[in-house]
Amino acid sequence: MFKSLSLKVIVFGFIFTFFSSFGQSFFLGLFNSSIRDTLSITHGQFGSIYASATLLSSFILVWIGKKIDDVNILKFASYVIIFLSASCFIFSKISSVIFLFIGIFLMRLAGQGLSSHTATTTISRYFEKNRGRALSTGWLGLSLAEFLMPVLIVFLLTFIEWRDIWVSISVLVILILPFATYILVKDVKLDTRENKIEKNNIKIKQWKRIEVLKDYRFYVICMTMLAMPWIATGSFVYQSFISTSKEWGPYVIAQSFMAYSILSVITLFISGFLIDKFSSRRLLIYMNIPLFFATTVLYFFDDPVSSFVFFGLIGLTNGLANVLGSSTWAEIYGVKFIGSIKALTTALMVFSTAFGTALFGFLIDTGFTIEQIAIVSGTYIFGSIVLLYLVKNKLNPHYSKNSS
Secondary structure (H helix, E strand, C coil): CCCHHHHHHHHHHHHHHHHHHHHCHHHHHHHHHHHHHHHCCCHHHHHHHHHHHHHHHHHHHHHHHHHHHCCCHHHHHHHHHHHHHHHHHHHCCCCCHHHHHHHHHHHHHHHHHHHHHHHHHHHHHHCCCCHHHHHHHHCHHHHHHHHHHHHHHHHHCCCCCHHHHHHHHHHHHHHHHHHHHHHHHCCCCHHHHCCCCEECCEEECCCCHHHHCCCHHHHHHHHHHCHHHHHHHHHHHCHHHHHHHHCCCCCHHHHHHHHHHHHHHHHHHHHHHHHHHHCHHHHHHHCCHHHHHHHHHHHHCCCHHHHHHHHHHHHHHHHHHHHHHHHHHHHHHCCCCHHHHHHHHHHHHHHHHHHHHHHHHHHHHHCCCHHHHHHHHHHHHHHHHHHHHHHHHHCCCCEEECCC
């Protein structure tokens, strides 16, 4: 299905999405209790620090992320690798609230932000015909991490100090990623693959970021795409609160991440083929339906089995969102400036996770139950689906006559 160089680009994306996990909320949330115990801070205080640090990283990402359009991918990836390794090491040195802010800021920017941005932008720009399947395969790296890491980290924390785990991660990053990156993308030249798509003397309009910001469709789509990040992040970061509220054991949510990961992978495979067959624009309306049902499960059920159903349903939406979050923008706005556009949308996604963390923390400290938080989340999801339905027939790309 994929040629040799194409396969290398996909493997590159797979590896970078896997290593982006170290800055993802599900992973950082595993250290929530350990860090709070070390610094003697509350859920709300941790959430406020997490949210503000994440928010700052989203602003910086808008500026740094667009640079991927201007430099060779090997050079850009090399900077990201060094930054990620250094960030992991700094995170291991957290000893105060200020250091916690710095550590989370660096991990969110280097991991969730730049690592995933590097992977998805490279694949989106390189592929045209099989973009959906390529993106879905690349995102399997993160799904693998989501499957393995929760149980592994919970197990390691029983006999290894959490700081030592982060030092080990820093070493792992600097040992593996430079070699893998050089082997996989040293021959990739993205600028030669970005000729405009022409059909019967008509070409797809290539949108600049400033033009995208003036398009109302962008904001409607963002409302849909940002539901998953803030709701899932809130659930991941405050997994200990959910466990306590539902009276689940310490390993229930960690084990539930396996259901989340498995269903994410299944959905990734299916969505890749469906996107290539029907387009991202037509599938987008269905993306958040499983997430909506997840909030209803969280509201109505307390049995430990419901944890697997809850995270499994989030996994279904996650599998769709990972692919649609990159391919939709490429379909509607073209690929010439996709790095700049993706920097903006990734930054908004990171901002959304900050919002979710802050909102969940505020609601928890205010006295909201997890069931009431589920109602708030479900209401937002339902509203975003309705808005998208109203514009679903206006999501086609714009075309213009070819002057050549």
